[in-house]
Amino acid sequence: MSVTAAQGFTAAGIAAGIKDSGAPDLALVVNQGPRLAAAGVFTANRVKAAPVLWSRQVLRGGRVAAVVLNSGGANACTGPEGFQDTHATAEKAAGVLGVSAGEVAVASTGLIGVRLPMDRVLAGIEKAAAELSPHSGEKAAIAIKTTDTVHKTAVAKGEGWTVGGMAKGAGMLAPGLATMLVVLTTDADVDAAGLEGALRAATRTTFDRVDSDGCMSTNDTVLLLASGASGVVPDEAGFAEAVRVVCDDLARQLIGDAEGASKDIRIEVVNAASEDDAVEVGRSIARNNLLKCAIHGEDPNWGRVLSAIGTTSAAFDPDRLNVAINDVWVCRNGSVGDDRDLVDMRDRLVRITADLAEGDASAVIWANDLTADYVHENSAYSS
Amino acid sequence: MSVTAAQGFTAAGIAAGIKDSGAPDLALVVNQGPRLAAAGVFTANRVKAAPVLWSRQVLRGGRVAAVVLNSGGANACTGPEGFQDTHATAEKAAGVLGVSAGEVAVASTGLIGVRLPMDRVLAGIEKAAAELSPHSGEKAAIAIKTTDTVHKTAVAKGEGWTVGGMAKGAGMLAPGLATMLVVLTTDADVDAAGLEGALRAATRTTFDRVDSDGCMSTNDTVLLLASGASGVVPDEAGFAEAVRVVCDDLARQLIGDAEGASKDIRIEVVNAASEDDAVEVGRSIARNNLLKCAIHGEDPNWGRVLSAIGTTSAAFDPDRLNVAINDVWVCRNGSVGDDRDLVDMRDRLVRITADLAEGDASAVIWANDLTADYVHENSAYSS
Numbered sequence: 001m002s003v004t005a006a007q008g009f010t011a012a013g014i015a016a017g018i019k020d021s022g023a024p025d026l027a028l029v030v031n032q033g034p035r036l037a038a039a040g041v042f043t044a045n046r047v048k049a050a051p052v053l054w055s056r057q058v059l060r061g062g063r064v065a066a067v068v069l070n071s072g073g074a075n076a077c078t079g080p081e082g083f084q085d086t087h088a089t090a091e092k093a094a095g096v097l098g099v100s101a102g103e104v105a106v107a108s109t110g111l112i113g114v115r116l117p118m119d120r121v122l123a124g125i126e127k128a129a130a131e132l133s134p135h136s137g138e139k140a141a142i143a144i145k146t147t148d149t150v151h152k153t154a155v156a157k158g159e160g161w162t163v164g165g166m167a168k169g170a171g172m173l174a175p176g177l178a179t180m181l182v183v184l185t186t187d188a189d190v191d192a193a194g195l196e197g198a199l200r201a202a203t204r205t206t207f208d209r210v211d212s213d214g215c216m217s218t219n220d221t222v223l224l225l226a227s228g229a230s231g232v233v234p235d236e237a238g239f240a241e242a243v244r245v246v247c248d249d250l251a252r253q254l255i256g257d258a259e260g261a262s263k264d265i266r267i268e269v270v271n272a273a274s275e276d277d278a279v280e281v282g283r284s285i286a287r288n289n290l291l292k293c294a295i296h297g298e299d300p301n302w303g304r305v306l307s308a309i310g311t312t313s314a315a316f317d318p319d320r321l322n323v324a325i326n327d328v329w330v331c332r333n334g335s336v337g338d339d340r341d342l343v344d345m346r347d348r349l350v351r352i353t354a355d356l357a358e359g360d361a362s363a364v365i366w367a368n369d370l371t372a373d374y375v376h377e378n379s380a381y382s383s
Numbered sequence: 384m385s386v387t388a389a390q391g392f393t394a395a396g397i398a399a400g401i402k403d404s405g406a407p408d409l410a411l412v413v414n415q416g417p418r419l420a421a422a423g424v425f426t427a428n429r430v431k432a433a434p435v436l437w438s439r440q441v442l443r444g445g446r447v448a449a450v451v452l453n454s455g456g457a458n459a460c461t462g463p464e465g466f467q468d469t470h471a472t473a474e475k476a477a478g479v480l481g482v483s484a485g486e487v488a489v490a491s492t493g494l495i496g497v498r499l500p501m502d503r504v505l506a507g508i509e510k511a512a513a514e515l516s517p518h519s520g521e522k523a524a525i526a527i528k529t530t531d532t533v534h535k536t537a538v539a540k541g542e543g544w545t546v547g548g549m550a551k552g553a554g555m556l557a558p559g560l561a562t563m564l565v566v567l568t569t570d571a572d573v574d575a576a577g578l579e580g581a582l583r584a585a586t587r588t589t590f591d592r593v594d595s596d597g598c599m600s601t602n603d604t605v606l607l608l609a610s611g612a613s614g615v616v617p618d619e620a621g622f623a624e625a626v627r628v629v630c631d632d633l634a635r636q637l638i639g640d641a642e643g644a645s646k647d648i649r650i651e652v653v654n655a656a657s658e659d660d661a662v663e664v665g666r667s668i669a670r671n672n673l674l675k676c677a678i679h680g681e682d683p684n685w686g687r688v689l690s691a692i693g694t695t696s697a698a699f700d701p702d703r704l705n706v707a708i709n710d711v712w713v714c715r716n717g718s719v720g721d722d723r724d725l726v727d728m729r730d731r732l733v734r735i736t737a738d739l740a741e742g743d744a745s746a747v748i749w750a751n752d753l754t755a756d757y758v759h760e761n762s763a764y765s766s
Binding site: 044045046047048074076077078079081082111112113114115213214215216217218287288289290293294296297299301302303304306307308309310311312316318319321331333334335336370371372374375376377378379380 | 427428429430431457459460461462464465494495496497498596597598599600601670671672673676677679680682684685686687689690691692693694695699701702704714716717718719753754755757758759760761762763
């Protein structure tokens with residue numbers, strides 16, 4: 001049900017001809033109100049795509065009437081002309097939908113450094129607007145795919161209200177958000193400040209802790225739109241948890257469909273002196289290419305975990321570190337632990353536990369293995 | 384001529400049986416004086432192998448009579464027993480050579496988390512001592528290879544004195560030194576402080592700026608030994624330059640032989656506000672897996688260069704960034720520049736220039752591409 005699971009939203013997903021393949025590449029999500037509250041979280045990359053610069057500005061107003069999303073081109077590193085393209089996209093949607101351009105968010109994904117074919121984008125917006133429906137959430141989710149092999153949607157229900165969402169992202173997945181576009185919608189009656197709090201809390205422990213390949217995108221966008229159509233004001237904690245559940249579900253789907261990956265790696269850092277330490281150590285492990293190759297080879301190479309921990313500034317004593325792979329404590333007190341032959345790594349899911357033996361903070365980071373398929377896919381992406 | 388190019392040094396390289404393959408795996412380098420001055424630089428990884436902990440202690444005295452090096456096992460993450468193994472190695476060499484154990488440095492390389500077969504190591508030291516010769520520098524360089532396909536040596540000559548050296552390292556090559564063992568020797572008459580200054584200055588702009596795969600080793604060791612056998616006191620700048628030249632030569636050889644690599648990538652960051660900024664940006668580019676894949680595919684994907692720059696804290700304006708690949712300025716002012724089809728990437732060497740347009744500082748970082756062969760080699764390494 002995707003972005004149309006909540007009442008008060010329509011969507012469309014169509015082929016505008018942005019992609020040479022003719023696959024769907026333009027999506028529209030429209031909030032029919034009565035509320036138009038919205039919050040957004042964007043990439044931490046200092047090189048930001050034109051749609052990110054635009055939408056960040058839109059979100060400052062806390063109101064979003066519609067979101068235009070396209071795959072087939074990131075509109076990043078395209079200069080002032082690229083920003084004009086985003087502006088024209090928002091103006092076009094505003095005109096067709098009868099809303100203000102300042103309430104139209106735009107999100108793009110695809111190759112960096114290439115202008116969008118604006119004639120096709122603008123014609124596509126007209127076509128999409130004509131197909132808007134409360135039943136087209138799946139179509140919208142399909143239209144934002146790039147190298148994704150499947151489209152990603154999730155839904156959580158509260159008492160009388162719903163949170164739904166869609167996501168795309170398969171590569172350039174790293175802290176500070178992934179190369180991902182995410183639109184979440186709810187019919188709960190929540191104002192922009194309430195959405196902002198719930199969204200920031202949710203992304204901090206979900207999308208921000210997905211690190212598929214260590215590469216941070218120029219285009220990451222996560223939007224949460226509320227229509228208030230249910231007429232129900234949810235309790236704050238319950239709403240925040242529903243948003244977190246949907247984000248976590250989508251984040252896991254991103255990892256599960258990452259480019260070329262054969263393993264999903266769940267890295268849990270425990271007994272850290274602080275959550276910051278736990279996250280730093282988890283990310284260092286997540287980004288270690290040698291370890292990622294070892295996991296691909298189903299090799300419980302805990303030495304590479306220790307060498308990754310050793311590059312961090314977290315509090316730990318090298319002689320008190322413990323590491324488990326799939327619950328076998330192959331490293332104890334910084335040295336050889338239980339028999340590594342006991343580790344069964346045949347499943348797609350591989351769990352690494354790093355015990356820093358310093359405090360009681362913890363964090364979970366999700367990563368993928370490094371494979372020849374990843375290399376192949378990304379050495380051929382733009383050609 | 385390797386470590387025996389300078390007068391006053393003998394070396395040996397033998398097969399001690401540490402490697403199952405029966406390949407050479409133990410090297411000995413002996414300083415015959417009259418001077419025994421030495422300096423060392425070790426890994427910045429906080430998880431340090433036993434031989435690093437030992438040798439760092441030895442180097443505090445500024446005197447090294449001999450170095451024992453082995454491949455076939457890193458003796459890292461092996462606990463107090465592993466440290467005892469290193470201690471026993473130094474004691475054995477000291478006894479055989481008639482020197483103090485406190486003047487014997489030890490360096491190991493290979494798999495982390497495995498104890499060394501000490502009976503073979505100790506017997507190997509006796510065998511190596513019996514074969515010491517001023518003509519066996521090449522044999523020593525061969526005995527320290529792991530996944531290296533070739534052994535690495537370099538020599539620079541001053542007026543009446545020589546600096547020679549050997550290195551090994553093919554993976555886990557990253558800032559703060561690589562998985563590499565390096566021994567440099569000179570017959571120049573330089574004291575420990577003079578060696579320390581020359582070595583630190585040289586490694587800072589050579590080995591420290593090699594980033595093949597972003598992974599920092601637990602065992603990196605670079606030693607510089609002076610025999611004084613030439614009787615010549617070199618001028619300080621000339622000596623420092625000779626040490627830098629040998630380090631640079633060996634560092635380039637490491638990149639040229641990195642595991643699975645098909646490209647050597649020279650990343651020059653220019654017009655940075657500071658050298659620190661230039662190095663930070665260079666390292667971020669060097670570690671971007673998506674870019675490394677693109678280079679492998681001979682795809683001048685400058686968008687991935689910009690997205691890597693955007694993750695740093697360096698001073699820059701996204702709209703003033705310029706990027707050249709093999710001298711073609713494919714990105715100008717943060718946007719599309721010259722035709723990317725003009726870029727010829729068929730050579731092994733690929734040159735990326737990132738112009739931050741902020742100041743006049745610069746730095747060069749060397750990296751490799753990311754290939755299916757790298758994945759294969761490192762998913763199978765310990766099995």
